[in-house]
Amino acid sequence: MSKILFLTPELLRKYQVLNKPGTHIVKVSATVTSKHFINDDYPRYLIPLRVITNKSLLYLVDLLQRHYQVPYKSVSNHFLTGAIFEDKMDDDYELPIKGEEVIATFDYKDSKLVCTQIELLPREQLDYVQLEFLDDLRESIKQILKL
Secondary structure (H helix, E strand, O other), rough: OOOOOOOOOOHOOEEEEEEEOOEEEEEOOOOOOHHHHHOOOOOOOEEEEEEEEEHHHHHHHHHHHHHHEEEEEHHHHHEEEEEHHHOOOOOOOOOOOOEEEEEHHHHHHHEEEEEEEEEEOOOOOOOOHHHHHHHHHHHHHHHHHHH
8 A cells, every 4th residue: 555645736636525514425545444443432443535625625725836745644634534433333344445435424513524424335246247148148139139
C-alpha cells in the first residue's frame, strides 16, 4: 500500500464535494486495516472517505494555488471519515478497501457536516463463463434476433 505524502491538485480531483446533509454513494480513500482501529469506550474502525466539504475545498484550493503540493498529514483533517463500530460487525465482516463504494449518511453535528452512518454495499461473487453453454447461448441469441 502506498502512503500519500503530499496533496496535489491531481489528487484533490478524486474527491467528491459535499455541500449539504444527505445519503450518498462515496468511495473509500484507503484500504482499512488494524491501524484504523480505535479501541476506546466505542471501539470502531475509522473509514477514510474521498469526500470534502465546500468550506474545506475552498481552503485547500487556496493553499494549492500558493503551493503546488502540501504535506498530506497537515491537511488530512479536511477530508471526511466515517466509522464502523465493532459491535455492528459479525465474524465474517470484511473491512472496505481503497476505491470501494459505500453508502454514507452525512448530517450536521455541532454545526459541522460529518458522516453519521456508513454501510458497505453488498458484495456478491459473479459467475464465471461456462464454455459448455456458449453454443446454446449463441443459438438463443440468433433466435431472438430473427424475431
